[in-house]
Amino acid sequence: MTFSFKDIEHSKSVVKETSLYTHYHNETALFMYIENYVIFHRVPTFAEFIEAEAYLKSAHQKDNQDFIKFIWPEDCEIPQPIISYLGSNDFSLDVLELYAALPGTFEPTRIDETPSDVKVEWVNADNRSAYLALSARADKEVSEEFAKQKQPYTQAKFDNPAFRPIVALRxxxxxxSIDLYLKEESIEIDNFHVAVDSRGKGIGTAxxxxxxxxxxxxxxLLVAxxxxxxxxxxxxxxxxYISFRYELLKVFK
Known part of the structure; x- marks a missing residue:
């Protein structure tokens, strides 16, 4: 089976869909870049990109969102006129890569160094509070305000039947911890996080x-x-390695 970035997309509300793009919007997580964006179905012309930018900026301003985000078509380069425009208009440009592994081909690293007092489990009623506490600490590395805003969003992920996180406990x-999304043909690794003081000890490999x-x-599947x-x-x-895609972000000051 051939996989693509479409296999790691989670359901969000579609605000607008055209032959050029789809606009996704999450009213319960307006501050989250990954929940509110336009994804292009094909490479836009310069004029089409400018029009899409104006549309998304206007839509986000109505909800007091201080950013706009665009996702480029998979395995497609950005034309030079648009690259130049992005550079002169305060856009950041990230390149994400999709990777896949079959369980039988996985080569663990540093597994022999994993502390003997660390165990990995599915998140359940007994360890859920520990998982949420670790998620909150990770979010605080961004900011206290971000961590506070994200708490309801993190809790809501448990409503998704495909969502099955795991946690490493000492x-x-x-x-x-890793957030997993279980699908018919694949498992997606998302939000792969190891506590700062526990890194380099084989916990990620475990x-x-x-x-x-x-x-x-x-x-x-995972994205790097x-x-x-x-x-x-x-x-x-x-x-x-499977494919790449560009993600464009502009945060208004």
Whole structure:
């Protein structure tokens, strides 16, 4: 089976859909970039991009959103006139890469260094509070306000039947977690996080090994930032590169 970025999209409210783009919007998470954006179905002309920018800016201003975000078509380059425009108009440009691994081909790293007092479990009623506490600490690395805003959003993810997070525990404290989305043919790894004081100790690999051990033959998918050194680790672990896409963000000051 061939996978693409469409296999990691989660359901959101569609505000507008045209032959050029779809506008996604989440009224319960207006502050989240990943929940509010326009995704292009094909590469727009310069004039079409300017028109889409004006539309999205106007739509977001109505909800007091201080940003606009665009997702480019998969495996498509951005034309130079638009690149020049982005550079002179305070857009940031990220390149994301999609990777896949079959459980039988995964090569763990540093698994022998995992502390013996750390165990990995599915998030359940007994450890959910520890998982949420770790999520809140991770969000506070962005800001206290962001962490406060995100609490209801994190809780709401449990309403999605495909959402199955896992957590690494030392005693009763969470030291790492992964949000998993289980689908018919694949499992998506999202929000892969290890506590700052527990990094470099094999906990991340132990979390991934748990995913592989419970994948039931499904392909494991994850997205890496092309500028992130973690992608080198994924290559060593036998993840296979599938595709890339650009994400454009402008935050208004």
């Amino acid at each position: 005693s009763d404290e969470a030291v790492g 979390l991934q090994q748990f995913v592989m051990d419970h994948a039931d033959g499904k392909t494991v 930032d092309a500028a992130d050194t973690a992608r080198e680790m994924y290559n060593r672990q036998n993840y296979t």
